[in-house]
Amino acid sequence: MGEKGEVTSDALTKFLEKSMQMLPLRVLVLEDHLFQRAIAVSLLNQLGCDVVFAAASGTQALEILREVGPVDVALCDLQMEDMDGLEFLQRAAQAGLVRSVIINSSLAEDVRRAARQLISLLGLVLLGDLGKPLQIDAVQVLLKKYLDEPDKRIMPRCADAAADPKEVCSAMARREMESYFQPKVNLLTGEVTGVEALTRWNHPFRGIVSPAVFMPAVESCNLLNELFFAQIEHGMEVQRQVLKRGSLLNIAFNLQPVQLTDTTLVSRVKAILARYGLSGAGITFELTENGLVDASATCLENLVRLRMMGCRLSIDDFGVGFSSLQRLCQLPFNEIKLDGEFVRALDEERRCRVVVSSTLALGEALGMTVVAEGIETAAQYQQLIELGCTQGQGYLFARPMTQKALLDWLESRAGVQEKQ
The missing domain is CATH 3.40.50.2300 (Response regulator)
Structure with missing residues (x-):
C-alpha cells in the first residue's frame, strides 16, 4: 500500500486476479x-x-x-x-x-x-x-x-416432460416443425459421408424444443407419418441441392418400428424418390432395436423391400437394448450406430472401451459399417481412431443445423479443401 487511498500496482494486479477467479x-x-x-x-x-x-x-x-x-x-x-x-x-x-x-x-x-x-x-x-x-x-x-x-x-422443468397433444397438433398445422441435419464424417479423412435428419420444434415463444418433449404427443395424435414423410421431402431437397454441386450426400432418417407395420410405407418412399429423381441408395433408415423385438411379417417385408430399393438400414443406439445381437442375425441391417454413452465413457471405463472395440470387430466380421455417435472431444476422437473406428458424428464436428446452414457449411468446407 502506498500513501493513504492509493493502491500499488502489484496489489491491484493481485486483487484483479483474485476477482477474475471468483x-x-x-x-x-x-x-x-x-x-x-x-x-x-x-x-x-x-x-x-x-x-x-x-x-x-x-x-x-x-x-x-x-x-x-x-x-x-x-x-x-x-x-x-x-x-x-x-x-x-x-x-x-x-x-x-x-x-x-x-x-x-x-x-x-x-x-x-x-x-x-x-x-x-x-x-x-x-x-x-x-x-x-x-x-x-x-x-x-x-x-x-x-x-x-x-x-x-437451467433446472429441468416438469412442464418439459411432455408437450400437450393439442399444442403439438396446432404446431404441426402451423408448420413449426423444422428439419435439422447433423453431419457424419470419415474420421480418417474428415470427409462428410452423410447427414442424419432430425426434427426440431421451432416454438414461437420457447425457441427450439427437443423431440423428447413433443414426439410422444406426435405419436398420440397419429401424426408420426405426416412428420416423417415431410422430413423425407426436406431431406431429398437437400440431397438434390448437393447433387447439383457434384456430390452425393446420404441422408439418414429415423424410422419408428411402429411405422414398419404400414403396408404403404415402401410405396410412399418410392413415390417421393421418383418425384425428386433420386435413388434409394442415397437414403439410410435408422431404427432402434428395442422396438423390433416382435417384428411381424409386415415389418420384415418392409425392411427387405427397402434394402431391395438400395436403401441402407442402420440399427441405432446399439448396445443399450437387450436383443441387439438377435436383431443383427434376423433383420437385414448393414450399419451399426454405436450409442454415444459408450463413446463418452471411453476416458473413464475400461469396459466401455472393450464394448467399442468388440462392436467394431463385430461390424467388420459381418461386413457392416459402424458409426460412433456422440463424439464431443478430441480425446474421444483419438481413442476411436486408435480402436479402428472410421465413421462418426458428434458436436466435435458439427451440431444439428438447418437446411440453409448445412448447405452453407458444406460449401465452406468444399472451399477450404480446394485451397489445400
Whole structure:
C-alpha cells in the first residue's frame, strides 16, 4: 500500500486476479468423512466458488438445501451411513434442489457407471465422475464446464416432460416443425459421408424444443407419418441441392418400428424418390432395436423391400437394448450406430472401451459399417481412431443445423479443401 487511498500496482494486479477467479457458483459438498469433507471445501474455496455448503449425510444435506435453497453443483459421495448419496440425489431432484452433480466416490468402476445412469434418469446433469482423493485441476475443469454451457444451468422443468397433444397438433398445422441435419464424417479423412435428419420444434415463444418433449404427443395424435414423410421431402431437397454441386450426400432418417407395420410405407418412399429423381441408395433408415423385438411379417417385408430399393438400414443406439445381437442375425441391417454413452465413457471405463472395440470387430466380421455417435472431444476422437473406428458424428464436428446452414457449411468446407 502506498500513501493513504492509493493502491500499488502489484496489489491491484493481485486483487484483479483474485476477482477474475471468483466463480458465481453455489456448491454443496456431501461427504461423511470429516477430513475429506474439509479438503473438498478448502479446494472449492481456493477455486473461488461463491458459496460452499457442507454436509456429513444425505439427511443433513436436504435440511441445509431446504433452508438455503437450490445449489448449482452437488459434489457428492455415494456410500454413506444414514441416507446415502443416491437417495439424497433422488430426493433433491424431486424437490428441485440440485442442478448438476459431480460424483466423488471410491466405489468400483462398474458401480459408479450404474450410478451415473441413475443420475441421468433422475433428470440431473452429470458433470463428471471423480475418484478420491480430489484433484483441484479436475474439479476446476468440471466447474468451468458447468459455467461454459448455459443448458447445464437451467433446472429441468416438469412442464418439459411432455408437450400437450393439442399444442403439438396446432404446431404441426402451423408448420413449426423444422428439419435439422447433423453431419457424419470419415474420421480418417474428415470427409462428410452423410447427414442424419432430425426434427426440431421451432416454438414461437420457447425457441427450439427437443423431440423428447413433443414426439410422444406426435405419436398420440397419429401424426408420426405426416412428420416423417415431410422430413423425407426436406431431406431429398437437400440431397438434390448437393447433387447439383457434384456430390452425393446420404441422408439418414429415423424410422419408428411402429411405422414398419404400414403396408404403404415402401410405396410412399418410392413415390417421393421418383418425384425428386433420386435413388434409394442415397437414403439410410435408422431404427432402434428395442422396438423390433416382435417384428411381424409386415415389418420384415418392409425392411427387405427397402434394402431391395438400395436403401441402407442402420440399427441405432446399439448396445443399450437387450436383443441387439438377435436383431443383427434376423433383420437385414448393414450399419451399426454405436450409442454415444459408450463413446463418452471411453476416458473413464475400461469396459466401455472393450464394448467399442468388440462392436467394431463385430461390424467388420459381418461386413457392416459402424458409426460412433456422440463424439464431443478430441480425446474421444483419438481413442476411436486408435480402436479402428472410421465413421462418426458428434458436436466435435458439427451440431444439428438447418437446411440453409448445412448447405452453407458444406460449401465452406468444399472451399477450404480446394485451397489445400
